[in-house]
Amino acid sequence: MSWTDERVELLKRMWAEGQSASQIAKELGGVTRNAVIGKVHRLGLSNRAGDGATERDEAPEAPATAAARAEPPARAAPEPAAARPAPEPAAARPAPERPAVPQPAAAAAPSGNVTPLPIRKAIVPAGQPLPPQPSINEISPEALASVREVEKRARKLTLMELTERTCKWPIGDPATDDFWFCGLPSLPGKPYCEAHVGVAFQPMSARRDRRR
DNA sequence: CCCTGATTCGC
């Protein structure tokens, strides 16, 4: 692959957006992250400060990583400060036969149907109606216990920190600050860690049997 | 280990 105008343009765009070299390489295809970095330097783009405004003396310390900047988006209503009692992380979640839950970017976790959550009733992700929500009793007690335990050790990653090898199980309420992704090592080829795979993927028969 | 960007240097 060569650096065609289009590819260079895409590179510039993504780099400006704060995408990492490896992400850009993946997107472009046919090049490694090294190639991307090399190109970035040759193009003189290495200083990701973006504009050239004011930046004299002293590096901005935290160069505003992608993760840092990507955090805030999903806030619907401002909800004037006010002391919001910390909602405890919902423990139980949907357990669809096929993974209907987080799908990387769209990950708008349906808030657990276990904890009512104060104030914020429940922000429906928007768009289509939610898929049938499996009730808590459709999940085996063992899996549930395992999940509760594991979530205490979650790495609490933000959306942007997820990779192909991190568990993408959402924890907490996306409408509050108590929201993150599990982030523990995911099972090879699976989107979740062992514990979360346990509640995400279940044989239909097992679910039916447990159902009330 | 996973990941990041920076630099070097033979091609």
Added chain:
DNA sequence: GCGAATCAGG
């Protein structure tokens, strides 16, 4: 100009 190898770091 290109990018693998390497370095330095989180």
